[in-house]
Amino acid sequence: MIIDFHTHTFPDAIADKAVSNLAKMGNVTPFNTGKLDDLVKEMDESGIDISVILPVATKPTQSESINEKSKNTDKIIYAGAIHPDNENYEEILDNIKAKGMNVIKLHPDYQGTYFNDPKIVRIIKAAAERDILTVTHAGIDVAYRNDVHCTPDMILEVLDELKGLIEDKLVLAHLGGYELEDEVLEKLIGLPVYMDTAAVLPLYPEKAEEIIKAHGPSKILFATDSPWGKQTEFIKLINQMNLTKEEKDLIFYKNALRLLKIDN
Numbered sequence: 001m002i003i004d005f006h007t008h009t010f011p012d013a014i015a016d017k018a019v020s021n022l023a024k025m026g027n028v029t030p031f032n033t034g035k036l037d038d039l040v041k042e043m044d045e046s047g048i049d050i051s052v053i054l055p056v057a058t059k060p061t062q063s064e065s066i067n068e069k070s071k072n073t074d075k076i077i078y079a080g081a082i083h084p085d086n087e088n089y090e091e092i093l094d095n096i097k098a099k100g101m102n103v104i105k106l107h108p109d110y111q112g113t114y115f116n117d118p119k120i121v122r123i124i125k126a127a128a129e130r131d132i133l134t135v136t137h138a139g140i141d142v143a144y145r146n147d148v149h150c151t152p153d154m155i156l157e158v159l160d161e162l163k164g165l166i167e168d169k170l171v172l173a174h175l176g177g178y179e180l181e182d183e184v185l186e187k188l189i190g191l192p193v194y195m196d197t198a199a200v201l202p203l204y205p206e207k208a209e210e211i212i213k214a215h216g217p218s219k220i221l222f223a224t225d226s227p228w229g230k231q232t233e234f235i236k237l238i239n240q241m242n243l244t245k246e247e248k249d250l251i252f253y254k255n256a257l258r259l260l261k262i263d264n
């Protein structure tokens with residue numbers, strides 16, 4: 001079994017435009033059209049059983065409309081959308097929980113808010129109180145290279161502030177920090193957080209393996225960032241690592257099943 005913990009899709013009507021704009025902004029290549037049907041097709045071809053889709057509310061008004069449209073299936077699990085400027089964040093989290101979802105996604109860069117801002121801290125805390133896991137973009141964003149909104153230092157600050165409250169309730173995307181691999185190794189290893197493998201595996205496979213081994217496979221989630229990562233390529237990169245079958249199983253699906261509360 002394989003679960004891709006970090007994917008993106010866009011509504012059919014705007015997918016072509018959204019994917020081409022994002023590709024230009026970040027100078028990155030999409031590996032599918034960004035439409036849901038196409039993601040499912042790629043999953044079937046790659047042997048991926050479940051993908052977690054992480055929608056980002058780039059404006060506060062989008063959160064509730066995105067969440068209304070998100071419908072889980074056997075193969076697709078949606079994270080809830082929420083924006084740091086949502087003053088009714090507790091109500092939004094309650095609605096997410098009521099829909100049976102137990103993950104939310106934050107993207108500090110696309111939401112114009114630094115990770116250590118009280119508006120983000122209060123959401124992570126309120127989510128953890130509801131047994132909801134927060135996935136955050138971490139490290140450089142390719143579209144905003146000069147202004148990193150979630151650095152390892154900000155993560156340390158938030159973990160310290162919420163000490164005892166959010167243990168194992170936070171997932172740092174991109175192995176703790178996109179293109180900040182050395183700083184991640186220096187500052188974040190062993191903390192009570194999960195890290196996903198989205199986007200960065202093909203960029204620096206050896207450093208990625210070092211981070212995975214240092215942090216521990218029981219705290220790593222297989223993820224691609226589809227359409228910005230190719231699912232077959234990421235599977236191959238994990239399989240090539242010097243890890244035991246049990247460690248690979250944890251990364252590929254066992255940790256994800258536990259976090260998503262899926263019985264297997």
Ligand SMILES: [Zn+2]
Pocket residue numbers: 006008198225
């Ligand atoms: Zn992503």
